[in-house]
Amino acid sequence: MDMNEEEAAEVADKFKEESVESFRNKQRRRSSIQAPRIIDPNRRTSSVSNESCSSYTGSSSDEEGINPREKTQKSSAGFTDFCVRNIEIHSVGRKEIEIAEQIDMCGLMALRRRAKTDKPLHGAKIIGCTHITPQMAVLIETLIALGAQVRWAACNIYSTQNVVAAALAEAGVSIFAWKGESEEDFWWCIDKAIHADNWQANIILDDGGDATHHMLKKYPTAFSMLKGIVEESVTGVHRLYQLSKTQKLVAPAMNVNDSVMKTKFDAFYCCRESVVDALKRATDVMLGGKHVLVCGYGEVGKGVSAALKAVGCHVMVTEIDPICAIQACMDGIRVVKISDAVGSVDIVISCTGNKNVVTKEHMDSMKNGCIVCNMGHSNTEIDVNALKNATELTWERVRSQVDHVIWPNGKRIILLAEGRLVNMSCTTLPSLVISIAACTQALALIELFVAPTGRYKNDVYLLPKKMDEYVATLHLSVFQARLTELSEEQARYLGLNKSGPFKPNYYRY
Amino acid sequence: MDMNEEEAAEVADKFKEESVESFRNKQRRRSSIQAPRIIDPNRRTSSVSNESCSSYTGSSSDEEGINPREKTQKSSAGFTDFCVRNIEIHSVGRKEIEIAEQIDMCGLMALRRRAKTDKPLHGAKIIGCTHITPQMAVLIETLIALGAQVRWAACNIYSTQNVVAAALAEAGVSIFAWKGESEEDFWWCIDKAIHADNWQANIILDDGGDATHHMLKKYPTAFSMLKGIVEESVTGVHRLYQLSKTQKLVAPAMNVNDSVMKTKFDAFYCCRESVVDALKRATDVMLGGKHVLVCGYGEVGKGVSAALKAVGCHVMVTEIDPICAIQACMDGIRVVKISDAVGSVDIVISCTGNKNVVTKEHMDSMKNGCIVCNMGHSNTEIDVNALKNATELTWERVRSQVDHVIWPNGKRIILLAEGRLVNMSCTTLPSLVISIAACTQALALIELFVAPTGRYKNDVYLLPKKMDEYVATLHLSVFQARLTELSEEQARYLGLNKSGPFKPNYYRY
């Protein structure tokens, strides 16, 4: 299918209208909906101390100085095709990247070792639009090691770590990103990543769909020549399916958000790790013996419940799906209606993906001192607006991310992160989760780039299971795990290829 | 698509050739491959004591008397369209059925209560070919309560409980089944279920594919008029997919074997419940502190490992699939090669679905007293043949299902159930597992029967997720679980119907 520029612009506009109501909404989206990928830049995510680099990342001079677009900067090697806050701080960023390489990003580093003899991305020209963190820098430099050329922008106006952007620029990467971009800066940076002299990109790595949208609208011809798009966010994937449905997707796209490894690590494992951490950092509460109501028993609720039971909590859950409800039962957990239990528990955690699950009425009946927080997808699971609009209630900010909401009779509930994702707000993503996601992105890029013509149509695809399995393989050494290989005879008996894939697509793990 | 009798016979023959090598193989298949549905008739599965009915089910007079086909029998009401071992013993069977109704089969009983006002199977004429147990009797009588007419045969020559067959006959069910049928009896019974005066069946409930095969071959015209086939075994489903692939399937078929509820309960939950039970009943071993090697970390291996860890075992696993391997790691379990660990563990359990996973060489290196057993799909996971063929080894049967295999140096390994499924051989299926399966079958029959023309083509379908969810709903009361309902606003927000289905088909639970 071919599409002229006018059509493309129309599609892209519709695309924009549907999902972006206003800039303010967009900001919120970036800090909440896409939150699983946001690394709070005020928090440490690697082993370099906050203190040592705070003067670079947090100082007012960084953010309030002259606009980087107005500055002329140059790397030690004389390279200038980039735009960052301040290239002078590159060595701090390089150190952060090196630590990420050593400790966190084992999957990518395994790929990079392979790259010494094998350059599957030779000839790939990648437009990247992601958060700019040490971990993403490892991804970017791995893609380059695998043979790719890249141009990169930030997918969020706040999340760029300036030291990391500086290190990339110093290393000769065409990066256009800084912390505290304006809306106009944001699109300017994306445009610089897409469009340059002697640069016809053949693949996009997107997080949220903004680069895809911009290119489809402004450079439709170039867009239609892409070998593919890799998209990793819920929002971006949603947009792609809408394009596909209206048959306006003019390149193959790969939804890596729903790959097996990524979803298991983003949801179950990440939540099992982080719920206790988040509650502890925010409140120092002793969890042993506490009664907890977990709303929702999907992957997130399962991870949250497992962690809390393990530390001695008495957990109850609510569910709308009878299958998940029975899973809770079979795990020894009572399934109740929220109204049955909300008045007697010490902690309420929403994990549903739904809205208004914990209402003001529920909070009216909670005990004094009840802790309320959200581990789910959206910041509307707890009806915080109703609390804000209730004139009888008093709010008291007791510390960052912790509010006491006080009823007229003196009862307090302890609201964490104003109902946003508490593990994102009060703690950090475990690096392994990021490694899995980054590795999945790299393999999706390779798959799209090396696939023979015709394997992928202009549609949205899930990551091939074999690639999903390869992500796992690349991380086995972290766990000192030794895999068994099928014998020829066994492979024949099972009707499998010895190198996988090992399961049908519908396998539930 | 239409198919004349000749073509049909050809298809059916091919069907037969592919899957049935010899009668001996068939017998083995019936007692091992289809094992999840076999209720060992020598074991008690409900609360009536063995003693009280042993004279009926186990006595030599039952099995060695004259062939039931040569006897004339009549129910109290004068009904004669059946063939069972001995209708006189019906009251014992009725008591077993009543106990199953009270304690085990809550899902079906909920359906039966609904049947008072709603007869969704009114007009259905069902050919059934399953094991004949108290639980299956509850299914049969539920189908009748829902409006169906039925004719029924056994899917296995050994598994029929004669007291139950007698009770069904006494109640006026056209049943053709007894324990200890000959091969010829077996096909005669199936033929009686399919073919009768004034009987044009419109639906088949099959377990293993024999009724389907027989009807397709012998009565192709009648077959092509079916509204559908419900098949519940791995083997039967495999046959259906082969028919479909060669476009010789001339009626819609539903694969209930891979429904979510059934697989979760057949695999993970059933194995978590039964592995300790089986090991204890067979060996009385103290499990706390034992080192166990579990081969395979799919649903079965996960259930087995969870149960053993919970009772204090130190568990290691082997895997070929890197994703499952990482799941084991994240559950705190070391992933090893079998050769790394097999020499130091106390128990080895195969859970792979593969063949020759535990070889003679492995067993050569095991410790004295090591217990070896199989929880997987096939009785070839442990290479028992190699043990049998090894002339240097001595076998000592220490009790039913327990052999000591003795090496020349005196070392013994303790082999359970000769490598067949140890939970099937040494313990019984939890009734809830059977209830889930039976309820799934009933709902699949209803779906195929009431579906508007055109919803199902001549292909093999998975159970619609909404039906799967309904199976769960019907069992919620067992667990005293209270389900939450979506508000209109929430359903709209999620884009869901308030009554489900609640998840996309690819959801992994």
Place this chain on the structure above:
Amino acid sequence: MDMNEEEAAEVADKFKEESVESFRNKQRRRSSIQAPRIIDPNRRTSSVSNESCSSYTGSSSDEEGINPREKTQKSSAGFTDFCVRNIEIHSVGRKEIEIAEQIDMCGLMALRRRAKTDKPLHGAKIIGCTHITPQMAVLIETLIALGAQVRWAACNIYSTQNVVAAALAEAGVSIFAWKGESEEDFWWCIDKAIHADNWQANIILDDGGDATHHMLKKYPTAFSMLKGIVEESVTGVHRLYQLSKTQKLVAPAMNVNDSVMKTKFDAFYCCRESVVDALKRATDVMLGGKHVLVCGYGEVGKGVSAALKAVGCHVMVTEIDPICAIQACMDGIRVVKISDAVGSVDIVISCTGNKNVVTKEHMDSMKNGCIVCNMGHSNTEIDVNALKNATELTWERVRSQVDHVIWPNGKRIILLAEGRLVNMSCTTLPSLVISIAACTQALALIELFVAPTGRYKNDVYLLPKKMDEYVATLHLSVFQARLTELSEEQARYLGLNKSGPFKPNYYRY
């Protein structure tokens, strides 16, 4: 302190009166209070099949033949100082003993290996009065290997395994025991163990106190020359403390019942292993998702609750002790009053050591199908008498150890083992538990025998912690555990001897 014969007889009589009301009570005591040591002779406890030896242990000829006391029997070697049912069956018993040696009794076998060079019991003359099982035979033969001479009787008229007694007699052990002794036989056998020509015993190993009592009454002078008594039952220990309190204990006694290792394995570990096993064997119930009320959260309740939670039950507990109650809370378990929960649960298990914990009123309010059983100390925890005396109730024995008690409205409760210890009645003791107990007894005998004069007064002592630790050490190899040794410097720092004991007496483990 010295005591003449009259005084001794008085003491012994009082001793008898206090604890033995009638022979009928005694029988009950033997089958319930002392139950942890009773090996149900109708059940298999080792790996020789029931079938192969049933003709010996269970046949009517064994038990109904002429009284062994009237028979003249001789071992192959011409030995005659014994009295058993039938020495001819010795080879079956020897095989059972050998299997116990190989698989079960690792601690004793380690001691026996040590005995090759070290005979700490050289000169010891031991009167034994215990159950006669393969495991006890291993103990007896270990004591002999360590240098002791022994004479032995049974502590229970029913529990002797005749094949084992035969094997011991064939091996030259002076054993006086058979299954189905009369009351008179019982005391005759004990007397034979105590009194013989050229036999002045210096130590007693008792289980229940009967040998101790008999000797104290009938042979007070010989009794006062004992180096000590080792007693292993609750009842026997209770009697000893009473003797001590009234200063009529004229020899040192060691209470091994309350040793650390024995109590941990008898209570927590044994119950964690056996509760699921017992429920499964008795009822085949699916435990996942079931609601269970556990009465009492001592060691037994903790083991029971841990096992049930692990298999997916929702567990609640009752407690009278606030410390144990808080432990339950900190394990995530709700602490309720029995009346709060008894009407809604699927299973009720008493683990209190108290009486009338589950009353008729409680059972009146239970749900249909509720399972009721006892894992505690006494068969009075469930008020079974009230059920038996209630004329409105009907009892239906559905199989061995399982009764349905039926209310007028048709409601059934499923009572297991008539309220006796369900793990003793419906399953077997794990052999490791027996090994720990037997090993503890052996070490207590050694300690009393080798202790320098004056270390022990005429009082009741707990096993020295160092001996308790040694029991553990002897079992470490079962678990492939490697112990760390203190360096000299570390031992000095901790103020410990390098070889232990490592903890103060009040340490809580």
Place this chain on the structure above:
Amino acid sequence: MDMNEEEAAEVADKFKEESVESFRNKQRRRSSIQAPRIIDPNRRTSSVSNESCSSYTGSSSDEEGINPREKTQKSSAGFTDFCVRNIEIHSVGRKEIEIAEQIDMCGLMALRRRAKTDKPLHGAKIIGCTHITPQMAVLIETLIALGAQVRWAACNIYSTQNVVAAALAEAGVSIFAWKGESEEDFWWCIDKAIHADNWQANIILDDGGDATHHMLKKYPTAFSMLKGIVEESVTGVHRLYQLSKTQKLVAPAMNVNDSVMKTKFDAFYCCRESVVDALKRATDVMLGGKHVLVCGYGEVGKGVSAALKAVGCHVMVTEIDPICAIQACMDGIRVVKISDAVGSVDIVISCTGNKNVVTKEHMDSMKNGCIVCNMGHSNTEIDVNALKNATELTWERVRSQVDHVIWPNGKRIILLAEGRLVNMSCTTLPSLVISIAACTQALALIELFVAPTGRYKNDVYLLPKKMDEYVATLHLSVFQARLTELSEEQARYLGLNKSGPFKPNYYRY
């Protein structure tokens, strides 16, 4: 026993010499050995944000200003018998105390409610010497509510929270404590608490033994008139036992450090809660799948291991005590020698109470990136000195409490808190743990004060079990637990008083 001043001084000097080598050692003792009670004043322990009070607690003006002893201060009510840093900041401290009352200190608040009608401490004159935190303030004000008069000093020169001391002074408490006391200040404050006009104390609440030591040395006559001493630290208890051994203890003393409730919560529950928290806050490591070596399987090691297993770690342990080793085995954990495992694990945690458990040689063989930390009693478990003295190693402080120690080949180990207690250094004590301890102290004071003459001699006593149980009872409401009461008949059967104590002293819980 009576003792003149000279003798007392001698005792006290010896007391001092034995345990206090130098002031530097003392400081270290205060920050490590007594650590369980130290609330790191740089960390938040209640819900008032750091930010809001940082100007009071942390500012240089506070600590570097003129010595409080030289200032004249007065409460709003004109009270002057105190010495704190700055009484003006009392309202911030009062807020902290109020929050502690609401959320943390349920046991004490229950006692305080009882105090409305019952003043068991009427007439008690208590010298207190503890850390000065909001929780301790709740204890102090509870003692006053129960009828006591108090004078108070700090037991540590660094741990006083100045805002709390100010609030107590404002409320009329004679308190002498500030953060940053000199050695001379320290003893001056203690002296002010002990000695005042019209003040003859009758009881001491001590934490570390300094007040006890000072009074015994300087005011021996007054000391010998005490009704008792309550001591809560390991060190203080050790000193008391030494005094008792040499018969120089001239008043009864109660060791609350070894009470059941306190030890369970200080050790097992506290460590289970805090180990994950500490590792996460310090390193953000993903724990799932990590291999961890836990040295020691006492209460601390058990709590640590349980928490880590629950979050998906593969845990191994080392032990010197065979009983604890077997407990690990029965929990499914491999028991290894440290040298077997230390080269392959990701995390090493010492929990032994011993010294030099993790040596330089062990650290030489660790993997790159291995995390090393201590949860045990003493900061010498990891041989940090050897690391500090090794000239080939480089240290890099990556953030507060986290050092990279770098080997010549570039290998890094990540050392937390320089080997001090990592849960104390990197996180906070759960408030419930503090509540249990404070409540235990209050009840011990009451017991000593109200005990009839003669119940306690001049010796060291454990808390009576009934008091221990009462601590539990006072906290049951936190967990919504309902206790069962014995009937008269049951109490008689068990030989117990209906109100406890319910267990013998040697009971192991």
